[in-house]
Amino acid sequence: MKRVDLILSERELDSVIKAIDAAGAPGYSVMKHVTGKGPHGSVSEAMDFSGLGANAHVIIFCEASILAKLREGIQPLLDYYGGVAYVSEAEPL
Amino acid sequence: MKRVDLILSERELDSVIKAIDAAGAPGYSVMKHVTGKGPHGSVSEAMDFSGLGANAHVIIFCEASILAKLREGIQPLLDYYGGVAYVSEAEPL
Amino acid sequence: MKRVDLILSERELDSVIKAIDAAGAPGYSVMKHVTGKGPHGSVSEAMDFSGLGANAHVIIFCEASILAKLREGIQPLLDYYGGVAYVSEAEPL
Amino acid sequence: METSLVLQNLLTPPVLFFFLGVIAVVVGSDLEIPAPLPKLFSLYLLLAIGFKGGLELAHSGLGGQVLPTIAAAVAMSLAVPLYSFLALKLKFDSFNAAAIAATYGSISAVTFITAQSFLETQKITYDGFMVAALALMESPAIIVGLLLVKLAAPQQQQRPDAKGMRWGSVLNEAFLNSSVFLLVGSLVIGVLVSAYSPASAEKMLPFTDKLFYGALSFFLLDMGIVAAQRLNDLRRAGTFLIAFSVLMPLFNAVVGALIARGLQLSPGNGLLFVVLCASASYIAVPAAMRMTVPEANPSLYISSALGVTFPFNIIVGIPLYMALVNKLLPAAG
Amino acid sequence: METSLVLQNLLTPPVLFFFLGVIAVVVGSDLEIPAPLPKLFSLYLLLAIGFKGGLELAHSGLGGQVLPTIAAAVAMSLAVPLYSFLALKLKFDSFNAAAIAATYGSISAVTFITAQSFLETQKITYDGFMVAALALMESPAIIVGLLLVKLAAPQQQQRPDAKGMRWGSVLNEAFLNSSVFLLVGSLVIGVLVSAYSPASAEKMLPFTDKLFYGALSFFLLDMGIVAAQRLNDLRRAGTFLIAFSVLMPLFNAVVGALIARGLQLSPGNGLLFVVLCASASYIAVPAAMRMTVPEANPSLYISSALGVTFPFNIIVGIPLYMALVNKLLPAAG
Amino acid sequence: METSLVLQNLLTPPVLFFFLGVIAVVVGSDLEIPAPLPKLFSLYLLLAIGFKGGLELAHSGLGGQVLPTIAAAVAMSLAVPLYSFLALKLKFDSFNAAAIAATYGSISAVTFITAQSFLETQKITYDGFMVAALALMESPAIIVGLLLVKLAAPQQQQRPDAKGMRWGSVLNEAFLNSSVFLLVGSLVIGVLVSAYSPASAEKMLPFTDKLFYGALSFFLLDMGIVAAQRLNDLRRAGTFLIAFSVLMPLFNAVVGALIARGLQLSPGNGLLFVVLCASASYIAVPAAMRMTVPEANPSLYISSALGVTFPFNIIVGIPLYMALVNKLLPAAG
């Protein structure tokens, strides 16, 4: 099986979750309040009071067969808005 | 070495940590406030005020030799209460 | 590509981030409020009010070529202050 | 008259802020009160209501109507889950029926507080010992719920962590869960301080008393958001549960009002007694049930208590029960 | 006289705590107010200012200067982004120019509140309907900003999620974002409660009124920290943007003062009107722009509004505008 | 008489809520106050105590006993870690001995505040300048602790990040750590506001003054939980450290009371002086030590200061020291 890690702005979280559901993933987990740095600069929690939010980390465990559909739904979002997506191997415990 | 990722309700966290300790893992890390979706439906933080809590993400780096004992302690909990457990390869930096 | 996971006290986070930047990593993500247990004992959030903080989990996706420099900057910090660092394989989605 | 009472209740800040939260969800605003801020308010409300109740209890003592009223309250928290269970078994399995039944046997502190505020704006007095009734009604229903599971549920799959159903941990969950513990603890502190350090009791009031109404309104804004988010779950739960969530409180209210009449409670105490009977727990009991009856579906018992019964009670229930009390209780003439 | 007003403003707790936050960053203290605590204060301030404004609006009604003033306020929130855009296009692309322009067309509730507190310490009266102006000036600039992008921006790359620029979601973001929604909602609640339940309005005051000044000071401590952290970004943004962030508020203040004179506002209302014109949004608009104009660089519009204009306004702007109002408005004689 | 004072202290809300927190842990309730809510209260208490102290300091000025008292306080914060270190070296290595010693040289703001509240319920006056003494006693002990490490510790392993022991960063940690910075900053703001804007000082009081006692009680509920969680660590730390955590405060209290007598302090100021000497830091110093002496085991210095000395002081210490002060200080008759 596969493990997909997405890190992106909380702002796009709803769109990404829609794409994950649409791809038929069996589930996902979300951690908010992630800060970091990437090609678009630094992200902190300092503006949290204004509703701007920080980043979110999404983890998806799924069959390899789902990856293509996931990529199709998510990659355009990451290309346009920023964020990263990586896949690695994972076996059920 | 191995990396184990567990995602489960905060409610079972204490039982899971006992199982991890009992399996002889050299350590573990816990992130709370994880939301997500799985076969049992969606989990949000909306009921946090009532003490219901959300999910927790537990990471364990350990030798492969520990996996069997970990599985023995944790798998019954996940089967009964829900949650996921995956293993992948990881080498010390 | 590689995925590096660091878990260490929030106290050393600034030093570690400097080392990551110095190693030329293309980015990183940070999750705070991580609790856990390791060779140096348990870490909780109970003393958060005093500014002591808990642990942080840092994720870096980077080329294998960066690992050596990362190790050089980070390993001494982990040796002295505690914390763990593991590397695994990861491919872009 | 009921209509005017309904309006008088509707147009107070707590109820209006509850509506504002509901509207936020309905129109799709991104308004949210992020965790753990709602927890701050819920801890505060329990601490303040307990402390103030303790101060008043110290004055009123345990004589007169106090002990009979408390005994009747505890009896109701044992009886309600029993007959609720029978009704719920028509549609649900034993796990879900028991969990929902326990929810309705226990009480909602926020509904109680909102009723107190209603009485205050109506200038109707009530007594501090009702908070003791509130505190003592939280736990028994949890025990009854678990007994029902033990007795009526199909031979259970063995729990992987023995903990789940051991009686020690069940009693712990029932009597020491954070909401019961903080409420009872603050009540006891209120009694002690009132007796031995009245000057320091005075110094607590700006925090526990003056701020209370505003903090309640703020918390109800969040409750409105959370309750409205439950509406989807409800549709899935079906009309039986929705009907139960309105009819059972009404039935309990009538039973409660008759008991209050028997106890010759004042109109203020009578309303609070009725509200205790008619309200359902969405703080203590869900947390306890998820721990001890994981087989039940939380979205059923949370959505019915928080998504239907709670809004029903604070919007139309309280003034309706007031009218009922005014009719049934002699003192209200 | 201006100097003495500046000093009188400077030496009040809100402004001094803002400074303390700035100093913390400058000297390298690890003082921080962790999320989501600042959100608690920002929600509180919006709720309280809205509620209090509503109470007062219910008294003043919509007659006299009320509607003309509100109309003028909305007109300014439409005009400011238009001429700001023209100025900003000298240096920035259409995305960034539109986002910054929208920021300056909208308002800063905290600057407004600080100006109210200034008036109170100066014992100058003002009216509750100005809060309605505040509430109604938040959204229009967001719409104008997006129209500017639509019209002036180069043919856009197709958004991957259609959502971004559909008008429904833009209007949603403009009128239902959490800060506008909570402010307007609390205002309406204030009006309703004042009319139908004055006793319960009274019970809100310890929370919404008495606590307000202290909570504002605490929040400004955090704003000082956040504003100072922006100073680095600013250096990168260049002198054009820094100059714009000081000169545009001054220009808007003069325009605002002339309009206030035309409307024959009292000095207190006049100052608030000027402050609305001169302030820039760092709560509602940045959140909206990041959602709807992701092509713009947030560090530009946040840093200019929060790192320059906001400190400028609360430190020297408010007393300066007061002096201006005193000169231009007849009633101030 | 001591017994009656102990009881009078015991039966106040702050101490009772502390007990409630301890009991929650002991009986296994799941009561917890999740991060970052306790931080809200600790920031609030520092801000409020500093601000109120500043207001009072502005009235009393720096004449009379003020400077001698402050000088004596600073001297104690230098002396206590020196003799504590000698005692601790009997059992601990230099790193741990220095870190624990620094903890006892510094002070606990919450203990100080609880002592003030005790005085107020006893109707005994005290002066605002004692808050200045509090503020100035936090840092010196941190410096002494680090000097002790430098001088007495075995040739240290080279720190991987030079930062650790460079003097710049040590001084930064000692004088600019968030708790010292906020306390001193609020004190200065209090002085300025009192002098130049008394009307605005008035407007702060509902927040900084009226709410204070309740907020302290709420915070102590959390402190009770955290302190009780430390009890396990303590058992491992051994009887030497437990004995030290009770005997060293008692010894420091006697020394402090003699100095207070020499300074001819009033009973109220005398008690506060003694409490400063007898208390140990669990906010500023642990954070500083973990940063600058990572070789020391935090569970030792946190558990002794927070798990033993703090409860000892607020439960029996304060009334005991009061009795001592009443015996030794002439003015107390």
Ligand SMILES: Nc1ncnc2c1ncn2[C@@H]1O[C@H](COP(=O)(O)O)[C@@H](O)[C@H]1O
């Ligand atoms: N190489 C990386 N490793 C880990 N996280 C990253 C990396 N690049 C970007 N991120 C995360 O993704 C977020 C959005 O990245 P971007 O908008 O592309 O700069 C950043 O704020 C980081 O949290």
Ligand SMILES: Nc1ncnc2c1ncn2[C@@H]1O[C@H](COP(=O)(O)O)[C@@H](O)[C@H]1O
């Ligand atoms: N396929 C998955 N990938 C990532 N997280 C998952 C997945 N399935 C379940 N989870 C997480 O595990 C939690 C519990 O799952 P469950 O109770 O089995 O529905 C969910 O709320 C998710 O946070």
Ligand SMILES: Nc1ncnc2c1ncn2[C@@H]1O[C@H](COP(=O)(O)O)[C@@H](O)[C@H]1O
């Ligand atoms: N084997 C492990 N697996 C996962 N996390 C670990 C492990 N060992 C240590 N940690 C984390 O690293 C932190 C610091 O470890 P240490 O200071 O070495 O005890 C711990 O508090 C844990 O959060």
Ligand code: NA
């Ligand atoms: Na009930």
Ligand code: NA
């Ligand atoms: Na403006």
Ligand code: NA
């Ligand atoms: Na001391």
